[in-house]
Amino acid sequence: MGKNEVPFHRASINHQEINAVISVLKSGWWTTGPKVAKFEEKFAKYVGAKYAIATSSCTAALHLSLLAGKIGSGDEVILPTMTFSATAQVALYCGAKPVFVDIDQETGLIDCGEIEKKINKKTKAIISVDFAGQPADYQWLKKICRKNKLLFVSDAAHDLPSYYKNKIVGTQADLTCFSFYPTKTIAATEGGMVTTKDRKMAEKIHRLRLHGMNRDVWKRYTGNGSWYYEIADLGYKYNMTDISAALGLVQLKKNQLLWRKRQVIAKKYNQAFSKMPEIIIPGIKDDRQTSWHLYIVKLNLERLKIDRNQFIEELSKRGVGTSVHFIPLYRHPYYKKILHYKFSQFPNSEWFYQRIISLPIFPDMTAKQTDFVINSVSGISKKYRR
Numbered sequence: 001m002g003k004n005e006v007p008f009h010r011a012s013i014n015h016q017e018i019n020a021v022i023s024v025l026k027s028g029w030w031t032t033g034p035k036v037a038k039f040e041e042k043f044a045k046y047v048g049a050k051y052a053i054a055t056s057s058c059t060a061a062l063h064l065s066l067l068a069g070k071i072g073s074g075d076e077v078i079l080p081t082m083t084f085s086a087t088a089q090v091a092l093y094c095g096a097k098p099v100f101v102d103i104d105q106e107t108g109l110i111d112c113g114e115i116e117k118k119i120n121k122k123t124k125a126i127i128s129v130d131f132a133g134q135p136a137d138y139q140w141l142k143k144i145c146r147k148n149k150l151l152f153v154s155d156a157a158h159d160l161p162s163y164y165k166n167k168i169v170g171t172q173a174d175l176t177c178f179s180f181y182p183t184k185t186i187a188a189t190e191g192g193m194v195t196t197k198d199r200k201m202a203e204k205i206h207r208l209r210l211h212g213m214n215r216d217v218w219k220r221y222t223g224n225g226s227w228y229y230e231i232a233d234l235g236y237k238y239n240m241t242d243i244s245a246a247l248g249l250v251q252l253k254k255n256q257l258l259w260r261k262r263q264v265i266a267k268k269y270n271q272a273f274s275k276m277p278e279i280i281i282p283g284i285k286d287d288r289q290t291s292w293h294l295y296i297v298k299l300n301l302e303r304l305k306i307d308r309n310q311f312i313e314e315l316s317k318r319g320v321g322t323s324v325h326f327i328p329l330y331r332h333p334y335y336k337k338i339l340h341y342k343f344s345q346f347p348n349s350e351w352f353y354q355r356i357i358s359l360p361i362f363p364d365m366t367a368k369q370t371d372f373v374i375n376s377v378s379g380i381s382k383k384y385r386r
Contacts, residue, residue, distance in 0.1 A: 006372055008321030011187040012258055012363040013247075020246040027242075032210065035242035039249050040193070046252060047160075047170025049195035051202035054245060055209050058157045058179035059086040060238035061192035064208050065175040066094045066125060068201040069151035075124040079155075080110035081328040081349040083129040087155050088329050096124070098339070100330055102346045106283035108132065108296070108356075111348065112140045119144075125151035128173070132325065133185070133291030134284055135164040138172035145174075153177065157192075160185045161259055163289035170195045180248055185262075185291050186255060188248040191240045209238040261363040262292040265370050269295055269359065272374045278303045278381040280355070294325055295361040297377075301354070305384045308354055314384075315357075318376045323358040 024035060036054050044052035055061045071077060073095035079087050081100045088098035101114045108131040115126065126145055128136035136154070145152040154173035156162070162169045170176050176195045180188035196202050207214060212235030251258075266282075273279040280298040284290055299308055306314070312322050328349045330341035343350055359373055 005319045006321060006360050006365075006369045008323050008358070008360050009183045009362050010364060011182050012254075012261075013187070016250045017247050020250050021243055024242050024246045030243055031241050032239040033242045035245035035249065036240050039240075039245040039252070042249060042252055043193055044195065046255075047168050047176075047195055049170050049176075050197040051195065051199070053194045053202060053205045053209065054240035054248075055192040055194065055205075056238045056240055057190055058155070058177050058181070058192035059090060060209065060236070061177035061179075061194045062086060062127070062153065062155060063090040063093050064205045064236070064238060065153050065177055065194055065201075066090055066096070066151070067208060068204040069125060069153070069174065071096050071125050071151065074122065076120070076122040077125045077127060078115060078118050078123060079127040080129050080131075081330060081346050082108050082131060082326050082352065083155065083329065084157070084326060085329065085332065087127055087129060088335065091125075091127075097122075098329075098335075099123070100339070100341060100346070102348045103131075103352060105348045105352055107134060107285065108352060109134065109136050112137050112144070115141075115144060119148055119150075123148065123150060125153060127153045127155050129155040130157075130159050130162055130169065132282065132294035132296050133158040133162050134282075135159070135162050135169050135172075135288050135290075138164050138169075142172065151175075157181075157184065158293040159291050161255060161289075162291040165287050166289075171197065174198065175201065180244065180251075185258065185293050186248060186251040188244040188251065191244040191248060204233070207233050208235045211235040211237065258363040259291060261365075262361055265361050265365055266292045266295055268370055269297075269361075269374065273297060273377065276378060276381050278385060279377065292361060295359050296325060296356050297359060298352070298355040299357065303386050304381070305386055308357060311380060311384075312357060314380045315376055318379075320373055320376050321360055324353075324356060325358050326353075328353050 040052045071094045075096040076099050077091035077096050078099045082103050091098040102111050152173045154176040157179035159169045178193040180191035212231045212233035214230050214232045273281050
C-alpha cells in the first residue's frame with residue numbers, strides 16, 4: 001500500500017446522512033428545533049435515561065453538568081490524569097480546582113484506590129472518564145460519591161455503545177456526557193449530550209444551554225408558541241443545531257452496526273498483537289464492554305531498541321496514521337503553571353504515556369487496511385527487537 005493509505009480515522013457516512021442534512025437545509029430551520037428535540041428523545045430511549053439534553057459539544061455538556069450540580073468557586077473536582085483537557089477546563093470554568101488522580105496501568109482508567117486520598121472538605125465532585133470507550137468502575141464510584149456526598153459526572157465522550165455489567169452507559173452516574181465530534185462513534189460534525197434522571201438538573205441544563213432563556217427558540221417561532229421569553233439564568237450559547245441532530249439521528253440508528261464493525265477490527269488486532277512480545281494489547285475488564293472508540297496498544301519498551309515516538313515515526317513512513325491519547329494533563333504548560341504537580345506524583349501515568357500508540361480503527365476500514373497496519377507494526381517490532 002502507498003503512503004497515507006491507512007488514515008487514523010475516517011467518519012462512516014453515506015447517502016442517508018447526506019439526505020438528512022439536505023432535508024434540514026431545505027426545511028428552513030437550521031438551528032435548535034424539531035430535529036434536536038427528536039434526537040434527544042431517541043437518545044434518551046437508546047441509553048435508558050429519563051432526560052437527554054443536546055449541547056454544542058461534550059465540553060459544553062460537562063460544563064453545564066457541573067453548574068447544574070452547583071460546583072463553584074473554591075470547590076475541588078477530582079478527575080484522572082489521562083484525558084482531554086476539556087475534562088479539567090470545565091472545572092476551571094466554574095471557578096473550581098481540578099485535582100488529578102493517577103490511572104491504572106492496564107486500562108488507563110482512573111485508579112479508584114487513589115481517589116479517597118484526594119478527598120477533603122473542598123471536594124464536591126468526581127468526573128470519571130471512560131477511557132477509549134471502556135467504562136470506569138461505576139459501582140465503586142457511585143459508592144464513594146454517596147459516602148462523601150459528591151456529584152458524580154461521567155465523561156463518556158468515548159462511549160456509545162459501552163457497557164458496564166451488561167448495562168449500556170448513560171444512567172450510572174448523576175450526569176453522563178457524550179460527544180459527537182467527527183472522530184467519535186457517532187459523528188455529527190460537533191455536539192454533545194447530557195443524560196440524567198434528575199428533573200431539576202435537566203431543566204437547569206436546558207435553560208443554561210441557550211442564554212438562560214425560559215422558552216425554546218423552536219417553541220417561540222411555531223404557531224403554538226409566543227414571542228415572549230425571559231432570561232432566568234446566566235446562560236451560554238451551548239445549543240445544538242438541527243443540522244447536527246439530523247446527522248446524529250441517522251448515526252444513532254447505525255450505532256450497533258458501526259460498533260460491530262469496530263469489534264471485528266479490534267478482535268483481529270488482538271489476535272495478531274497478542275503474539276508479539278513487543279506489543280501489549282488493551283486491557284478490558286471482564287464486566288465491561290468497550291465501544292472501541294480507540295484501539296490503544298502499549299509498547300513493551302524493554303524489548304525494543306526504539307522509543308514510542310520513533311515507533312510512531314516508523315509507522316508514519318509506512319503510511320499508517322496514528323495518534324497518542326493522551327498527553328497527561330499535568331504535563332501541559334498551563335496546568336504546570338497553575339497546579340504545580342510533579343511528574344513523579346503520577347508514576348502509572350508516566351509509564352503509560354511513554355508507551356501508548358492509538359492505531360486506526362474505524363467502521364469503513366477494510367480487511368486489507370487492517371492487515372497492512374498489523375504487518376507494519378509487526379515489521380517495525382521485528383526490525384527493532386532487542
